[in-house]
Structure formats: structure tokens, C-alpha cells
Amino acid sequence: xxxxxxxxxxxxxxxxxxxxxxxxxxxxxxxxxxxxxxxxxxxxxxxxxxxxxxxxxxxxxxxxxxxxxxxxxxxxxxxxxxxxxxxxxxxxxxxxxxxxxxxxxxxxxxxxxxxxxxxxxxxxxxxxxxxxxxxxxxxxxxxxxxxxxxxxxxxxxxxxxxxxxxxxxxxxxxxxxxxxxxxxxxxxxxxxxxxxxxxxxxxxxxxxxxxxxxxxxxxxxxxxxxxxxxxxxxxxxxxxxxxxxxxxxxxxxxxxxxxxxxxxxxxxxxxxx
Amino acid sequence: xxxxxxxxxxxxxxxxxxxxxxxxxxxxxxxxxxxxxxxxxxxxxxxxxxxxxxxxxxxxxxxxxxxxxxxxxxxxxxxxxxxxxxxxxxxxxxxxxxxxxxxxxxxxxxxx
Numbered sequence: 001x002x003x004x005x006x007x008x009x010x011x012x013x014x015x016x017x018x019x020x021x022x023x024x025x026x027x028x029x030x031x032x033x034x035x036x037x038x039x040x041x042x043x044x045x046x047x048x049x050x051x052x053x054x055x056x057x058x059x060x061x062x063x064x065x066x067x068x069x070x071x072x073x074x075x076x077x078x079x080x081x082x083x084x085x086x087x088x089x090x091x092x093x094x095x096x097x098x099x100x101x102x103x104x105x106x107x108x109x110x111x112x113x114x115x116x117x118x119x120x121x122x123x124x125x126x127x128x129x130x131x132x133x134x135x136x137x138x139x140x141x142x143x144x145x146x147x148x149x150x151x152x153x154x155x156x157x158x159x160x161x162x163x164x165x166x167x168x169x170x171x172x173x174x175x176x177x178x179x180x181x182x183x184x185x186x187x188x189x190x191x192x193x194x195x196x197x198x199x200x201x202x203x204x205x206x207x208x209x210x211x212x213x214x215x216x217x218x219x220x221x222x223x224x225x226x227x228x229x230x231x232x233x234x235x236x237x238x239x240x241x242x243x244x245x246x247x248x249x250x251x252x253x254x255x256x257x258x259x260x261x262x263x264x265x266x267x268x269x270x271x272x273x
Numbered sequence: 274x275x276x277x278x279x280x281x282x283x284x285x286x287x288x289x290x291x292x293x294x295x296x297x298x299x300x301x302x303x304x305x306x307x308x309x310x311x312x313x314x315x316x317x318x319x320x321x322x323x324x325x326x327x328x329x330x331x332x333x334x335x336x337x338x339x340x341x342x343x344x345x346x347x348x349x350x351x352x353x354x355x356x357x358x359x360x361x362x363x364x365x366x367x368x369x370x371x372x373x374x375x376x377x378x379x380x381x382x383x384x385x
Binding site for chain 1: 303
């Protein structure tokens with residue numbers, strides 16, 4: 001039985017966490033918090049399959065790995081469950097409780113296009129607590145003088161593809177808003193972005209204009225299921241008019257996607273009697 | 274005290290380990306009712322006396338500090354229940370009333 005109490009294991013776990021986060025990947029840390037034995041024992045279960053640490057019981061480790069996948073698919077940051085709730089076959093552990101914690105890179109918003117909407121979205125996302133990268137192919141649009149606030153990374157890129165791939169990495173915790181000035185730029189961004197599969201992809205434009213871009217992507221072989229996930233036109237229906245309002249509707253959609261919200265009014269039930 | 278980004282949090286634990294310093298990691302494991310912090314919120318207590326992060330303000334923090342000092346000494350992790358009854362909360366002028374379970378884990382427990 002080895003908890004994080006063991007200094008070597010602590011070091012192995014912290015290094016494994018740092019490595020996963022550095023790669024832009026997710027993991028689950030499962031810790032026994034209440035049990036007749038083994039309190040503090042923990043396993044780090046990486047989304048890509050790696051495991052660090054053990055509860056000392058291989059069957060329990062396997063059950064934790066199995067449930068970790070379901071936990072990652074939920075939107076919870078942390079949840080404590082009785083083993084009996086997710087692995088009823090493990091009789092001796094039935095009443096033990098395990099804390100599952102999501103290990104995930106800091107949520108980031110990558111904004112492609114630094115026009116009025118892109119600039120407003122970058123500033124708003126920063127205020128709400130996201131790390132923000134704003135990228136444009138026009139250097140003057142991403143000049144530091146335009147964005148004196150700290151915490152907005154600015155990228156001037158004559159070619160969108162390579163910096164986008166690098167910025168998105170493994171894509172966990174990353175939301176990408178494609179709000180460039182034209183079809184061709186949107187399409188170039190979408191090609192790089194879709195290949196990297198971030199958690200959220202949205203593209204600005206009317207239904208007609210976004211259909212044109214999506215049709216071109218379909219013709220060049222992008223998977224239909226992947227394309228159907230794209231939020232295009234981007235944003236929630238707030239009736240937004242100004243660039244700042246549009247940015248709010250986009251950020252609202254990004255938050256709803258990340259937290260598992262519906263985007264519907266919380267008061268709706270009052271009118272449904 | 275603000276929340277700490279995960280990468281920084283685990284980096285702080287690792288650095289403490291390199292100094293041979295124990296860290297108690299308090300994590301909000303479960304909540305019922307209206308509580309001042311979300312599940313998963315963390316606060317670190319270093320053997321040297323430093324702290325980082327928060328598990329939720331005056332309602333429970335004093336009790337968590339006391340338990341963390343015990344855990345730093347004994348090296349034994351344990352789950353603690355804190356109830357924030359509406360009465361206590363309103364006396365303190367705070368907006369909590371519920372129960373919180375906070376797990377106090379001990380990292381780098383064994384001295385190298």
C-alpha cells in the first residue's frame with residue numbers, strides 16, 4: 001500500500017501531472033479518501049492510457065481506470081463516489097470512497113482574427129479567466145499597443161496553419177473561435193484547427209457563408225461527424241448586435257460547452273406549468 | 274486567496290518535496306447545500322508555514338488550518354466533515370449553510 005506519503009511516489013506523481021499538462025492532455029487523479037485501509041493511496045490515470053501510482057489492489061486500479069473515462073466525459077471538476085457506485089463487483093471496497101479529480105490544462109481561448117469581434121472576444125475571455133491567444137496575419141492588428149492588458153498572447157502569422165497547430169496541441173481545455181475577415185482565411189484556419197480537435201470550435205458568419213466553408217472542408221475529406229460539431233454560426237442567440245455583444249454570445253457558448261450548460265434561461269421552468 | 278492553476282500547484286508540491294518538506298493538500302471532496310467553494314478547490318499548507326489557495330473563506334478555513342497542522346505533524350491523511358449551519362453562517366454574516374467534506378492529504382510525507 002503506497003499513498004502519496006511516499007516521497008518518491010509524490011515526486012513521480014507531480015512529474016507525471018506536469019508532463020500531461022505540458023502536453024496539453026487530460027488526466028484523472030483518483031484518491032482513496034475514506035476506507036478501512038489505504039486512505040491517501042492514489043493513481044494518476046492519463047487520458048492516453050498511462051498510469052502512475054497504485055492503490056495496492058490491481059482490481060481496484062482497473063476499476064478506477066475504467067470509471068476515470070466516464071468521469072472525464074462528464075463536466076465535473078471533482079467528484080467523490082463510493083466504490084460500490086461504479087464497481088459493485090469489488091465487494092471488499094464497496095463502502096470505500098474515492099475522490100476523482102480532473103487534471104486539465106488551464107482553459108484557453110484561441111481567437112483567430114483580431115478584427116472588432118476578435119479583439120472584443122480576447123479581452124472578454126481574459127476577464128472571465130481564460131488564458132487567451134489572439135492570432136492574425138496582419139501584424140498591426142495584433143500590435144501590443146492595441147492590447148496593453150497582460151494575459152493576452154499576441155501572434156502575428158503570415159501563415160495560420162503552423163502556429164495554430166502548435167497553439168492547440170492535444171486540444172484539451174482549448175476553445176477556438178474562428179472570426180477572421182474572410183472565407184479564405186476562415187477556411188485555412190478551420191483546416192488547421194479541425195485536424196487538432198480542440199474541445200470547442202466555432203466559426204463566425206451567416207448560415208450561408210459558414211455553409212460554403214463547411215462544404216469546401218467536406219469536399220476535401222473532413223469527417224462529417226467532426227464537421228457537425230462545429231459551432232457555425234458561432235455563439236448563442238442573444239440577439240447580439242455590437243462586436244462586444246457578439247463576443248459575449250461566443251464566450252457564453254464556450255462557457256456552456258466547457259461546463260455542460262444548456263444555454264437556456266434558468267427561469268424557463270416558471271413558464272412551463 | 275485566489276485559486277492556483279493546476280500546473281503551478283503540483284510544481285509547488287514538487288519543489289517542497291525537493292526541500293524535504295511535507296505539504297498538506299486540502300481538497301473540497303464533497304459538498305451539500307450552499308457552500309463557499311466548489312468541489313475540487315484546493316489549499317496547500319507547507320511544513321514551513323506557507324499556505325496557498327483556498328477552500329472557502331472564514332466559514333471553515335480556521336478549522337481546516339487546525340486540522341492541517343495536525344496532519345503535517347502526524348503525516349496521516351483523513352477526510353473531515355464540516356457543517357456550516359445557517360445559524361453559524363448568518364452570525365458570521367456569510368452566505369454558507371451546508372456541509373463540506375474536505376480531504377486532507379499529506380504529500381512528501383516520508384523524509385528522505
